[in-house]
Amino acid sequence: MIDRRSVLAMAASVWMTARAGTAEVPVAPHALKRICDLIIPRTDTPGAVDAGVPDFIWSLLNTWHRVDERSRFLADLRQFEVLTLATDVPGPATDADYARALRECQSGSAGEPMQRFFASVQSLVVLGYYTSELGATTELRYDPIPGRFDGSVDYLDIGRQWSS
Amino acid sequence: MTSNAVEFDAIVVGSGVSGGWAAKELAEKGFKTLVLERGRPIQHGADYVGEHMPAWKRRFRGLPDRALIEKHYFQQARVPAFFDDTTVHYWHRDSDSAYIEDPTAPFDWKRAGVLGGRSILWARQVNRWSDLDFTANARDGHGVDWPIRYADIAPWYSHVERFIGVSGSREGLPHLPDGEFQKPMELNAAELEVKRAVEQGWRDRRVIIGRVAVLTEPIGERMACHYCGPCQRGCSTGSYFSSLSSTLPAAERTGNLSVVTNAIVESLEHDETGKRITGVSVIDALTRNRTRFSARVVFLCASTVGSTQILLNSRSERYPAGLANSSGVLGKYLMDHIYGVRIGGTLPGLTNLYTRGNRPNGMYVPRFRNLDDASPTLPFLRGYNFQGGAERAGWREMAKKLEPAFGADFKNQLRQPGPWQAYLLGFGEMLPVAENSMHVDFKQRDQYGVPRVGFSVRYRDNEQRMIDDMLKEGTAMLRAAGATDIRQARGLNLPGQAVHELGTARMGRDPRTSVLNAFNQSHDLENLYVTDGACMASSSCVSPSLTYMALTARAADHAAARLKAGYL
Numbered sequence: 127m128i129d130r131r132s133v134l135a136m137a138a139s140v141w142m143t144a145r146a147g148t149a150e151v152p153v154a155p156h157a158l159k160r161i162c163d164l165i166i167p168r169t170d171t172p173g174a175v176d177a178g179v180p181d182f183i184w185s186l187l188n189t190w191h192r193v194d195e196r197s198r199f200l201a202d203l204r205q206f207e208v209l210t211l212a213t214d215v216p217g218p219a220t221d222a223d224y225a226r227a228l229r230e231c232q233s234g235s236a237g238e239p240m241q242r243f244f245a246s247v248q249s250l251v252v253l254g255y256y257t258s259e260l261g262a263t264t265e266l267r268y269d270p271i272p273g274r275f276d277g278s279v280d281y282l283d284i285g286r287q288w289s290s
Numbered sequence: 291m292t293s294n295a296v297e298f299d300a301i302v303v304g305s306g307v308s309g310g311w312a313a314k315e316l317a318e319k320g321f322k323t324l325v326l327e328r329g330r331p332i333q334h335g336a337d338y339v340g341e342h343m344p345a346w347k348r349r350f351r352g353l354p355d356r357a358l359i360e361k362h363y364f365q366q367a368r369v370p371a372f373f374d375d376t377t378v379h380y381w382h383r384d385s386d387s388a389y390i391e392d393p394t395a396p397f398d399w400k401r402a403g404v405l406g407g408r409s410i411l412w413a414r415q416v417n418r419w420s421d422l423d424f425t426a427n428a429r430d431g432h433g434v435d436w437p438i439r440y441a442d443i444a445p446w447y448s449h450v451e452r453f454i455g456v457s458g459s460r461e462g463l464p465h466l467p468d469g470e471f472q473k474p475m476e477l478n479a480a481e482l483e484v485k486r487a488v489e490q491g492w493r494d495r496r497v498i499i500g501r502v503a504v505l506t507e508p509i510g511e512r513m514a515c516h517y518c519g520p521c522q523r524g525c526s527t528g529s530y531f532s533s534l535s536s537t538l539p540a541a542e543r544t545g546n547l548s549v550v551t552n553a554i555v556e557s558l559e560h561d562e563t564g565k566r567i568t569g570v571s572v573i574d575a576l577t578r579n580r581t582r583f584s585a586r587v588v589f590l591c592a593s594t595v596g597s598t599q600i601l602l603n604s605r606s607e608r609y610p611a612g613l614a615n616s617s618g619v620l621g622k623y624l625m626d627h628i629y630g631v632r633i634g635g636t637l638p639g640l641t642n643l644y645t646r647g648n649r650p651n652g653m654y655v656p657r658f659r660n661l662d663d664a665s666p667t668l669p670f671l672r673g674y675n676f677q678g679g680a681e682r683a684g685w686r687e688m689a690k691k692l693e694p695a696f697g698a699d700f701k702n703q704l705r706q707p708g709p710w711q712a713y714l715l716g717f718g719e720m721l722p723v724a725e726n727s728m729h730v731d732f733k734q735r736d737q738y739g740v741p742r743v744g745f746s747v748r749y750r751d752n753e754q755r756m757i758d759d760m761l762k763e764g765t766a767m768l769r770a771a772g773a774t775d776i777r778q779a780r781g782l783n784l785p786g787q788a789v790h791e792l793g794t795a796r797m798g799r800d801p802r803t804s805v806l807n808a809f810n811q812s813h814d815l816e817n818l819y820v821t822d823g824a825c826m827a828s829s830s831c832v833s834p835s836l837t838y839m840a841l842t843a844r845a846a847d848h849a850a851a852r853l854k855a856g857y858l
Binding site for chain 2: 164165166167169173182186189190192228232244248249252253254256257258259262265266268270271272273274275276277278279280281282284286287288289290
């Protein structure tokens with residue numbers, strides 16, 4: 127039986143190679159989608175994946191990040207995938223594995239670089255979600271032209287944070 | 291061009307708050323007026339491409355476009371002041387022409403690159419200066435005495451306020467005179483708490499709503515504010531004052547206005563007597579062709595640095611150190627407002643209250659230091675004010691603080707606004723000092739062949755001691771309001787960052803120590819007026835744009851009388 131860590135390393139190296147070359151990987155990798163979903167899940171409102179956040183982050187990595195920043199992010203993401211598999215249970219990483227790995231990143235128990243990775247990816251997911259059309263209009267209150275200013279209104283009349 | 295015929299009654303260089311006012315007043319008085327603007331032409335409304343743009347339509351969702359900044363806006367982007375993807379098209383491109391940087395005395399020069407200038411991009415705070423300001427130099431001996439007093443300019447403040455539209459509250463403060471106000475905007479629930487605490491704690495301190503050139507009542511075709519928030523993206527309803535929404539259309543309606551854009555004024559020419567401007571030398575930014583325009587009178591309104599750059603670049607045998615510079619003070623006494631001090635804290639409670647609408651304005655703490663000679667002795671001269679406000683923390687800030695930092699609970703908590711946060715930003719008066727100066731370097735030229743500008747400006751002891759006091763008093767006021775978790779920032783505090791640069795061609799009573807007289811007219815050349823920030827003899831701590839506009843209208847009235855009498 128092939129060690130699952132080796133499978134992962136091979137898979138990761140495929141898209142890493144693609145990135146390093148001229149061809150862009152068109153879709154966000156699975157691990158990034160899992161992270162987005164864990165940070166802002168679908169509840170009574172759409173979640174980060176519904177709002178297209180994985181593709182937003184993937185597009186930023188390809189157009190906004192500098193080469194060294196992108197390389198670091200992708201290396202950290204690969205390291206994150208390794209973390210998801212750091213368990214005695216064989217088989218592909220489960221949702222619980224991803225959640226555990228993300229907690230380890232956030233708490234610092236996976237090391238300082240992975241804690242930085244968490245802060246970086248969390249801020250991108252938050253930005254991507256609350257500035258998306260779905261996030262801004264369904265999760266928050268969106269009113270681009272209020273037409274008035276009231277300095278003291280009952281919060282219950284608004285019920286949510288303004289999206290701006 | 292070889293023609294010697296005078297083509298216009300008046301030429302106005304620049305189209306920002308000052309240039310727009312000069313154009314309107316001169317054109318309305320019946321003079322054929324030419325506005326020369328070095329920036330690109332833009333249309334009111336149609337070219338406000340960032341207006342009401344939702345976050346999801348913004349390139350990079352508002353993250354700075356670093357590649358673009360490095361290529362074209364490496365100086366403009368350094369000071370945030372409204373520079374982002376929704377306004378980038380209004381700013382000057384540093385790749386077209388950059389100023390010289392001195393790492394030992396950094397100065398930031400923010401410039402617009404379009405018709406209307408920084409009137410599109412300003413923060414719209416409009417307070418009157420008072421005799422506390424106009425007598426400051428005379429009382430403590432720094433700088434030269436202003437040749438005017440409040441009574442000279444008060445009617446012109448009224449004239450300007452009625453046209454631009456100013457919302458504000460009447461407070462009866464002698465050092466922050468009331469104006470012609472539309473109904474004020476509201477302070478919000480938390481700001482009212484700050485006001486109550488500060489006014490109870492200190493008899494001499496007030497917390498008021500900002501006086502702002504944003505309409506709360508319509509004027510003509512300009513509509514009352516619809517509270518979308520980011521004015522600087524442009525306002526197609528003309529609800530805030532800009533040259534594009536207000537003065538230039540008024541000038542246009544007279545039929546006396548001509549506007550030439552992409553017109554870089556290189557220098558001014560004078561006659562043999564050295565007492566009259568005879569021509570304005572212009573480089574077309576697109577073709578690099580040089581042309582020349584002439585008029586009976588010239589108004590320099592190209593901004594503090596821009597106007598003085600033109601004069602310093604206009605060297606002649608008669609004026610070897612720069613045109614209109616018999617005094618030798620041209621380029622000197624450059625000032626800005628101390629800017630960068632920020633005190634912030636959390637105001638507990640009031641979580642049942644929120645706001646509706648995006649108010650393009652904040653609260654204002656008028657100057658309370660050194661108001662009269664009986665004030666307790668402080669270790670600095672002059673004074674400062676605070677602009678500030680309070681708002682409930684949003685998702686950007688809360689996401690960094692919440693526990694857990696991800697998951698359904700995280701999301702549910704972010705749905706609510708966070709606690710109220712109050713903040714104060716200090717704006718301080720900078721003393722006029724000869725060594726704080728700008729120059730043009732004839733050995734370093736931009737792509738148009740125009741000598742580049744350099745600066746040598748530093749905050750000195752008085753400014754540093756004032757900053758200490760701002761931090762102390764700002765903290766005390768927020769603490770009195772019940773704020774917790776108070777954070778202070780001294781800021782980088784580099785001159786230029788307030789974008790209130792002023793001085794370098796100062797007004798004064800004595801031609802030996804000043805460039806301009808009491809009517810912004812050159813002591814040396816009778817048909818030259820400089821009415822932008824360059825004319826200022828001191829900085830006050832009060833935002834200067836309203837005063838530039840009032841001085842410009844007053845100077846235009848003076849020039850009009852001289853033109854009609856045949857003197858110019």
